[in-house]
Amino acid sequence: MLTLQIVLTGILLGGLYACLAIGFSIIWGVTNLINLAHGSMAILGAYVTWLIWSHTGLDPFLSIPLTAAALFAFGYALQWGVLNRIARTSLFMTLIFTFGLDMVLINVMLALSSADIRGIPLAYSSAALTIGEIRLPYTRLAVFAMALLLTYLLHLFMDHTRSGQAVRATAQNPRAAAMLGIDSNHINAMAFGIGAALAGAAGALLAVVYSFSPVTGAPLTMKAFVIVALGGLGSMRGAIFAGIALGVAENLVSGLLAPGYRDAVSFVLLILLLVLRPRGLFGDRYLFDAPAR
Amino acid sequence: MSIKRLYRRALLGAGSIVVGAGLAGFAIPAAAQQDTITFGTALSLTGRMSTEGVRVREGYDLYVKTINERGGIKVGNKNYKVAIKYYDDQSDANTSVKLYEKLINEDGIKLLLGPYSSGITFATSAIAEKYQLPMVAAHAAATGTFDRGFKYIFATLTPVDQYTSNMVKMAADAKPRGQRVALIHETSLFPQASIEAAERQAKAAGLEIVYKEAYPTGTKDFSAMLSAMKARNPDVLLAAGYTGDMTVIAKQVAELGINLKMFGVSLGPTLPGFVEALGPASEGILEPIQWAPNMAWKDEIFGWTAADYAEIFRKEYGRLPDYHPPQSTAAMQVYQRALEKVGTLDPKAVRDAIAQTNIMTAYGPVRFNEKGQNIAKGMGVVQIQNGKAVVVFPTEGSEAKFVYPIKGR
Numbered sequence: 162m163l164t165l166q167i168v169l170t171g172i173l174l175g176g177l178y179a180c181l182a183i184g185f186s187i188i189w190g191v192t193n194l195i196n197l198a199h200g201s202m203a204i205l206g207a208y209v210t211w212l213i214w215s216h217t218g219l220d221p222f223l224s225i226p227l228t229a230a231a232l233f234a235f236g237y238a239l240q241w242g243v244l245n246r247i248a249r250t251s252l253f254m255t256l257i258f259t260f261g262l263d264m265v266l267i268n269v270m271l272a273l274s275s276a277d278i279r280g281i282p283l284a285y286s287s288a289a290l291t292i293g294e295i296r297l298p299y300t301r302l303a304v305f306a307m308a309l310l311l312t313y314l315l316h317l318f319m320d321h322t323r324s325g326q327a328v329r330a331t332a333q334n335p336r337a338a339a340m341l342g343i344d345s346n347h348i349n350a351m352a353f354g355i356g357a358a359l360a361g362a363a364g365a366l367l368a369v370v371y372s373f374s375p376v377t378g379a380p381l382t383m384k385a386f387v388i389v390a391l392g393g394l395g396s397m398r399g400a401i402f403a404g405i406a407l408g409v410a411e412n413l414v415s416g417l418l419a420p421g422y423r424d425a426v427s428f429v430l431l432i433l434l435l436v437l438r439p440r441g442l443f444g445d446r447y448l449f450d451a452p453a454r
Numbered sequence: 455m456s457i458k459r460l461y462r463r464a465l466l467g468a469g470s471i472v473v474g475a476g477l478a479g480f481a482i483p484a485a486a487q488q489d490t491i492t493f494g495t496a497l498s499l500t501g502r503m504s505t506e507g508v509r510v511r512e513g514y515d516l517y518v519k520t521i522n523e524r525g526g527i528k529v530g531n532k533n534y535k536v537a538i539k540y541y542d543d544q545s546d547a548n549t550s551v552k553l554y555e556k557l558i559n560e561d562g563i564k565l566l567l568g569p570y571s572s573g574i575t576f577a578t579s580a581i582a583e584k585y586q587l588p589m590v591a592a593h594a595a596a597t598g599t600f601d602r603g604f605k606y607i608f609a610t611l612t613p614v615d616q617y618t619s620n621m622v623k624m625a626a627d628a629k630p631r632g633q634r635v636a637l638i639h640e641t642s643l644f645p646q647a648s649i650e651a652a653e654r655q656a657k658a659a660g661l662e663i664v665y666k667e668a669y670p671t672g673t674k675d676f677s678a679m680l681s682a683m684k685a686r687n688p689d690v691l692l693a694a695g696y697t698g699d700m701t702v703i704a705k706q707v708a709e710l711g712i713n714l715k716m717f718g719v720s721l722g723p724t725l726p727g728f729v730e731a732l733g734p735a736s737e738g739i740l741e742p743i744q745w746a747p748n749m750a751w752k753d754e755i756f757g758w759t760a761a762d763y764a765e766i767f768r769k770e771y772g773r774l775p776d777y778h779p780p781q782s783t784a785a786m787q788v789y790q791r792a793l794e795k796v797g798t799l800d801p802k803a804v805r806d807a808i809a810q811t812n813i814m815t816a817y818g819p820v821r822f823n824e825k826g827q828n829i830a831k832g833m834g835v836v837q838i839q840n841g842k843a844v845v846v847f848p849t850e851g852s853e854a855k856f857v858y859p860i861k862g863r
Contacts, residue, residue: 162685163681163682163685166681167677167678167681167682170677170678170681171678174675174677277725277726277727278697278698278701278725278727278728278731279727279730279731280701280702280705280727280730280731280732281731282705282730282731282732282733282734282735283733286705286708286709286733286734286735287708287709287711287734287735289709289710289711291711296709296710296711298709298710300709301709370705371674371675371702371705372698372701372702372705372731373698374698377698380672380674381674384674411675411678412675412677412678413678414678415669415678415679415682416678416679416681416682417682419667419668420667420668420669420670420673420678420679421641421668421669421670423669423670423673424670424672
């Protein structure tokens with residue numbers, strides 16, 4: 162029973178991980194940027210959600226479109242105005258830039274909101290679906306469902322709209338896409354915006370089930386990185402699978418072995434995978450191979 | 455020769471005359487102001503710990519102002535005014551060590567007050583020991599400072615290994631007893647020390663440890679750990695870590711429907727954001743605290759209750775005190791009682807009198823064990839009731855009754 166409970170909560174946790182990682186993966190896959198500020202962008206989303214909730218009382222699940230839209234605008238503007246220029250230089254410049262962006266985001270949030278711990282309690286926070294001894298909190302189920310829904314919407318957008326196809330084309334071969342008349346500046350900005358929106362949505366979900374403060378973004382970036390490496394760059398299916406696998410693995414280790422081994426196990430998994438299958442489970446190219454430009 | 459040097463020479467001369475007269479222990483400048491005892495300390499008045507350092511100083515200053523208004527300390531047949539010589543250690547232990555050497559060797563201070571923080575006190579207490587001068591510290595909770603067999607270091611605050619003792623006592627005394635205890639902590643120094651102590655205390659009280667686990671710093675999700683804990687069916691959970699983690703643990707305890715009779719955390723309930731972030735899931739949670747203005751202590755020297763202290767402090771500094779200022783004030787009162795008792799300024803005699811301290815202050819009772827730690831006070835305990843942290847322990851004069859077992863949340 163305990164094992165089942167642990168596996169199920171691991172799956173629910175994995176949904177949130179996946180949502181976080183997909184945004185990271187899209188940004189990396191399309192614009193070739195490793196966004197070190199991804200975790201802080203998620204925390205920014207958490208703050209936006211928290212602000213809306215504390216001023217209007219709107220349920221955080223309902224305000225996700227607002228949060229996502231705000232982060233999309235932020236991401237689009239950032240890529241269009243700044244990152245498109247930097248991306249032409251070198252990988253290291255982009256790393257330095259997103260590292261700096263992380264610092265700026267953290268400190269702006271600190272200045273605006275102080276370092277106090279925040280969280281969003283909901284009337285139904287402690288209610289849970291109970292089946293025998295298994296207990297699945299409704300908020301967790303809702304977070305999982307929402308993460309899957311967002312992923313599905315993204316999948317529809319990518320496969321069935323012109324813009325989505327242009328994004329995918331740019332990810333596969335930026336030069337060919339540009340030759341076919343795709344405006345790569347716009348598409349890159351789009352991709353970064355979508356990635357930021359997903360980070361923001363993940364942040365909103367995180368605000369419901371965890372606590373946050375401006376400095377809590379860094380471990381999220383690490384998680385996103387591990388999941389994308391496991392699942393394969395640019396693969397949504399891979400991110401979902403790897404996110405859930407990581408959630409379950411972490412939970413099994415902390416619940417049945419000892420919480421102290423949790424990170425060790427996830428990083429051993431990562432190392433093994435990088436040795437045995439460097440493209441990740443579902444990836445079609447090596448992590449640091451830039452697409453031809 | 456500069457005026458300053460001339461002055462110093464004159465003082466040294468005067469000092470040696472005084473020593474010659476058999477009145478060792480007199481604080482300089484003795485000749486100029488024969489009726490003043492000068493204590494010495496270096497505090498973190500600038501640097502990363504300056505917020506706390508300034509509060510520490512305010513507690514000392516409030517004492518100095520009050521005692522001087524009341525005629526000073528009576529040593530033997532004579533009344534002495536009180537003064538404190540301050541230096542700024544810039545929140546740095548090495549600087550602090552140099553400044554204490556300076557206080558002792560250049561300023562001739564014989565009675566020392568501790569610096570701010572466990573780390574700096576650890577370093578400077580060795581100086582006090584070397585010169586065999588008493589040091590009453592007010593701000594060092596980590597036990598390492600007191601485990602070196604030093605004879606001259608004392609501290610007024612409750613050490614970290616006592617953080618959980620009253621919560622364990624409450625569990626053991628509760629009806630029905632909180633028999634099955636679960637302990638979890640972050641793998642860092644302070645949380646680990648407090649939970650290891652909790653384990654000893656619980657075993658000594660005849661309670662059963664049904665789950666004990668550490669989680670790594672940076673953990674986001676505790677549900678697996680808490681599910682494993684739930685399977686052991688604990689009555690009591692004591693968790694130690696910093697506020698963010700405690701918030702998530704409290705949230706997930708509620709989500710997983712873990713029916714605890716009692717739930718204590720090392721930090722959170724009295725800090726901003728905890729109750730707001732948790733809502734009803736915070737109900738009933740306990741936290742140990744060093745001091746609060748609504749505790750039932752009454753100072754035997756000034757006649758102040760803890761509430762009076764807070765009010766007098768607010769009039770003086772324009773804001774309510776946290777636990778730092780009363781901790782400082784209590785350190786000065788330890789010296790006062792010891793000086794009154796021995797009737798001499800001889801540091802060794804004063805040290806022996808300090809070791810026998812048994813006083814009640816607005817900060818709580820002070821009595822030292824052989825290591826120099828204040829073991830009399832213990833921690834107060836607050837509990838969140840209807841969204842507010844109220845003092846439930848010590849029970850005499852507490853604000854509210856300890857709610858046990860905590861109601862279904």
